[in-house]
Amino acid sequence: MKTLKCDLCEHEAQGDTFEGWIKALMPHYMEAHADVMKSKEGMSEEDMKAEKEKWMVENKARFEAE
Numbered sequence: 001m002k003t004l005k006c007d008l009c010e011h012e013a014q015g016d017t018f019e020g021w022i023k024a025l026m027p028h029y030m031e032a033h034a035d036v037m038k039s040k041e042g043m044s045e046e047d048m049k050a051e052k053e054k055w056m057v058e059n060k061a062r063f064e065a066e
């Protein structure tokens with residue numbers, strides 16, 4: 001089990017795998033960073049996909065390094 005901080009604040013989430021960590025982080029993300037999610041609402045589907053992929057790559061690297 002790995003413990004890794006949220007990429008936006010000091011909140012910690014745990015997961016055995018990167019996917020598990022995302023699952024544990026999501027409820028926090030929705031609640032604490034709803035404004036961030038909302039700011040992406042106006043994005044095109046393409047930009048949204050690119051953003052999501054970038055987020056996954058960055059956070060997976062953080063998870064692997066932990």
Ligand SMILES: [Zn+2]
Binds near residue numbers: 007009010011029
């Ligand atoms: Zn957070």
